[in-house]
Amino acid sequence: MARADELEQVRSRALADIAAASNSEELDKVRVAVIGKSGALTKYLRSMGDVPKEERAQVGRAVNEARAAVEEALAARKQTIGEEELAAAIDAAAVDITLPGRAQQIGSRHLISRITDEISEVFLGLGYSVVEGPEVETDYYNFTALNAPADHPSRSLADTFYVVDRSGEKSAVRGESDVLLRTQTSGVQVHTMEDQELPIYIVAPGKVYRRDVADPSHLPQFHQIEGLAIDKGITFGDLKGTLEFFCKQVFGQDRKTRFRAHYFPFTEPSAEVDVSCGICHGEGCRFCKHTGWLEILGCGMVDPNVLEMSGIDPEVYSGFAFGVGVERVACLKYNVPDLRMLLEGDMRFLRQF
């Protein structure tokens, strides 16, 4: 084939390949194959020595022209491909700001924590402070110092979780007092009377444990808030006024309260407090077992024995105490029929509060 035809072929082939290259990698391959060290056109230039002298100038010009055309085509294609690739990269990384966002589910405080705070805040507002006591307690603080007789049924293995050692014997500390999971927050009264200066105005929220099987009205672990006020001249009237105020703050002004005489070892006299049923408002319905009333707390005037055991002179000081079940308050406030619903973690239920 004549040199000129061959050159023309290389040039048109190169231009076609350049036009067909669809990305910078392919284009670079074409560049190497045509004007690289051993590219088709380069070879041509190198073989100029074989060209007869008289044709050399002409052939040289043709080769240079072909090279210039190829280089120009390469540069133009490179620019186009560069723009296309940039546009594609921008497209791929683009965020469509018109799409709706993905909603994150926001958690909230559990109803039990909220009611605990709500009750504590009512008493904080009355000048009480919030204290805590141990959940692993001794028989002394949970029973003895609260005037519970040695044979009180709540001390029995059937009612209380005792901490046992490896042999299955009850564990004991200081003075052979058995170790147990507290069955009530009332032991915090004793710790506070031992540790704090008088007068005392405290509430003590916390977990308590009982050997009960969970059912609509019992849980083996639940929360109580203990209250204790000790000062000179405290009367049952102070107790009633305080707890009536508390009930109205938590349950609403329209709910009535009543005090029923009761017995607790650590208070004398003792009472239980009921609020009027939030469903039937006293008419009687299934929720209040047709009584119109719901029991919410135990209370009383601190027994002089209890004051004395903790080193307080009952001739000078008197006081009242109370214990509220937090789960119970939550259920009675929101008309929840089963305590276990608070613990099941069902978001459809919990989200309502």
Ligand code: DAH
């Ligand atoms: N500790 C009692 C209970 O768990 C509740 C209670 C009643 C606490 C009377 C008190 C009180 O402080 O005075 O059933």
